[in-house]
Amino acid sequence: MGNLYALSGAFLQQWRNVRRTASYANFIIAGIPNVIILAWIANKSDNPVAITYIAVGASLMLVWTNAVFRMGWALSDERWGGLLDVSLVSRTPVIVTMLGKSLALCIFSLLTGAGAFILILIVSEHAIPIVDLPLAIVSLAITLFVMICAGFIFCPITVLVGEPSGLFATVMPFGVACSGFLYPIGILPAALQVIARGLPTSWAMESVIMATTGSGSTWEIVIRWVIALALAVVYLFITQLLFRLVERRVRVTAALTTF
């Protein structure tokens, strides 16, 4: 119960903070050009599956890039703000506090994703017919959930690798390129396909497309949900281990509020 209280508190704190943060404009500005280009490609395409991929995937791409960047720096922000020592003194595990913050960041990121979806539909002048709406909604919810799990792992990783500036210049496009947000995983180069299959987002995204276009049976969609969720659990488990490593390291090095 106490952890739940801490989780909701962290969520609210981050939610209020993110609404105020002027730097959020960065992400909107950064996302608009890519969305314009993708909308233009969708407009020129006569492949309905590709248009579906672009409309849904561009939205998820924005959610991913916004959320993973902010989640990735969330723990470092605690440290820079001098709050990590307070978190460590409290009985709430750091991972719970950070999860609350990450959830707030992801939900806020959905707003830009929704905006991108509408923009692409307008520019591409195509409607997206959804074959199985309930399955598509569940698939989308699972995709968002596993996206949080996949992005949350970068929260401790950023601290453990020494918070290098520019780290997410690779993480963000890597996640988009290998998650199959914008095209089927099958057209990736072979080496990247292997990596992509280790990402829960790639399986979840496939289920979204199958449910939307009707290109897969219910059974095939459910299998992808199960694999995506199983991988997400693995990611969460590893994240928990990494958080413990962070706690141990900052206690040993006393690097709580300083570099």
Add this chain to the structure above:
Amino acid sequence: MRNFLRQAYYNYRGLFIWLPWPSYITTVVFGPAFTIIMFALVGRFALGPDVVRPYVLGLVAQYIPFIISASILQCFVLERRFAILSIVYSSRGNREVIFFSRQLFHIPNGFVVVAAGLFFSWLLLDLDFNQVNWIALVLTVLVISLSSCACAAFLGNFFIVFTDWILMYRTFAGVIIVLTGVIIPISSLPAPLAVFSQVLPLTHGLVAFRSTFDGAGVAAILPSLLQELIVGLGYTVLGLVGYHVSEIIAKRRGLVETAA
């Protein structure tokens, strides 16, 4: 000359925050590679295999102004944030030397990002190099790098208004990728935007860049390179004037040491 080189070196070492190797590799090597792969595969899937080559070449070339503008803009803004600007302004040093020294060591980054982009495009997207005119390609990269430096330095003068270099960089990068013909042909742009694209760095250089992969020699791409150089020259003049004006404004309004 020694003073110029020393200033250029210390400015680059001290203020280019992506210089440590983990940051450099993620921003200059792997980040561009994944973005190129992403757009090339979207194009192949949605429009067919014919678009992959022009998309890849456009995306590789557009990373020259991307990287150079990011690195130069951060140097301008961080100079003020780290309170170094007051020392610069209190010195009697030649302002033109200072202005150009902020650009010198960023030029090689244009070559590095092109090399990395082309390598990954060859490795993962089977980009064909059979017809490439390498001399013309190197010259084109140099010219695009110069015009990108000039444009970035011009934009750097706005550090007294915009303290967030990332916001400036992302706005500039967005304009470049949408309006210079990287993916959307300039002929498809609305007329005012097509005209505006002519004064952007990369627009003319990109024509030459793509031509070098069809075997075009230096003579064939010279008109495009000259246009690119003229654009760069325009930004240099504007940038120099802007540098003097920004110094006057910063001193008058006491913006020199204000933490960003």
